[in-house]
Amino acid sequence: MDSMKQSARISRQTWHFAEDVRVQASAVAVGPKEGEGPLASFFDKIHADAYAGQQTWEEAERKLMEDAVNHLLQKASITEQDVDVILAGDLLNQNITTNFTAEKLAIPLMGMYGACSTSMLTLATAAALVNAGYADKAIASCSSHNATAERQYRYPTEYGGQKPPSAQWTVTGAGAGLVGIGGKGPRITYATIGKVTDMGIKDPFDMGTAMAPAAVSTLQSHFQDTGRTPQDYDLIVTGDLAAVGFPIVKELMLTQGYEMEEMYNDCGLMIYNPEQEVFAGGSGCASSAVVTYSYIMDQLNRGLLKSVLVCATGALLSPISYQQGNSIPCIAHAVAFEGGA
Amino acid sequence: MATKTKAKPIGSMQMTQQMYQQHASKFQPKRNVLLNCVRAFWVGGTICLLGQALQNMYIHFFGFTEKTASNPTVATLIFIAVLLTGFGVYDNIGQYAGAGSAVPVTGFANSIASAAIEHRSEGLVLGVGGNMFKLAGSVIVFGVVAAFLAGIIKSVLKMIF
């Protein structure tokens, strides 16, 4: 028992999963814009309309999360009854997308908020619960929707205000992963829980600059705690730093002796084509979730990637906090995956 | 502000907020100010041109005078802006033209219409009624307060001199 405890907490921020914890299945549902992007063939469900056949934007986001989980259950050949707990979150006030979707699914819910870092926050926690035997099967899920995020954090969607080039496009989509012991699928080996980092950036139209330090902080802690270097991974992705934050991370990591070149990418840059007018790139909970639970899981399962580190980054602001002149505190959580099949 | 100069750790780096912001500003995408100004100029100018044409039309064909023609002119421009907002076109114009579509009264109409349309899902009273002035409110408030103060000052000056 003691030795398991030792190998579980390898440092203050980093967890090791000694059991055979795997992402046994994963599924993704997205909106039309994402369906026109380069990763479209990896998505389970692409809606032709951002309303997903619903009456409001908020209902559309719930439909996306519901679709992701339902596709997941289908792929894993199980029902909701077989899942012990769902850990999920979204960007909306009081996590309403998660709450209403969990009610429909009738799975015990642990709602979590990490802004755009929710994907790895929920996955790391799900892995810990499964590893320790508190759950046999757990689902980690999150969602975001461009319209619901815009109307909550910024402007009404039909407003003609001009956005600067550093702005990002919230990804409309939801991703879900099934965590369990054994079976097939990529192994979850480590998770590094981030600390809130705030370097005084106040502009909600420039999240990349605000979030980059959080990513650097978590990535560094991860490498130090595990004794690994970027070269130990075939792919390292950040969640949604996009065109502005991505080069900042590369440079800051380099000054600390970590060279992140060929293996480093960002989900916000991967999900859209450059021609799709998305300013600096994608953002939102779904940015990291959609890329991880479709493309990355696929590549790991087919052996095309052997070890991947996903570092999801979140901006922990609210409309009130920045109107009151506060800067934007950010956080990043990282999960390491290995192998597959 | 103490927090700006105090060093904060990013991982094992100690960096002040100021240092980081300086560092990060290198990667800020540069706004093409000249291009934006050219676009704002021609779109804004065109909207004013349209306004002038409307005004002349109201004077010559509908019997308005120079003084009173601005009322139906403004109302017409507002109507057009609301339609374009409803059809989902105004936000695209706005991204292209920036101040060119925001500064004319059409921008004011768009800010009201877009908020009203967006919040319809929360009902007519609290949603539409309660949120309509989300963006336009500050224009009305500051305009009224400034006019009020300036009016008082001018009246008092007139009384004195």
Place this chain on the structure above:
Amino acid sequence: MEYVIAFAVGGLICVIGQLLLDVGKLTPAHVMSTLVVSGVVLDFLGVYDKLIDFAGAGATVPITSFGHSLYHGAISEAQRHGLIGVATGIFEVTSAGISAAIAFGFLASLVFKPKG
């Protein structure tokens, strides 16, 4: 000729707004509020009426004219009824604009759905 002047002056006021956005890094709401107050100030100084005579719609269409109208309404009522006129007259001139925006905006919310 009046069309060219309307185009040029209107365009220039928009350029000022664009500079406030891009160089001043103000939000659109801040820019509009600044311009509306400028309209009040310019009318207070007696300049805006001359601008309207010169540029026509180039000066009446931008949001600055809203400030001008608010101030004009306040002052003309004050001339007739004394100091209280400042309060009673403010919305007199702009009534068409504000009423139209509210009424059409409301009707639009009944007819249209946001398209994202």
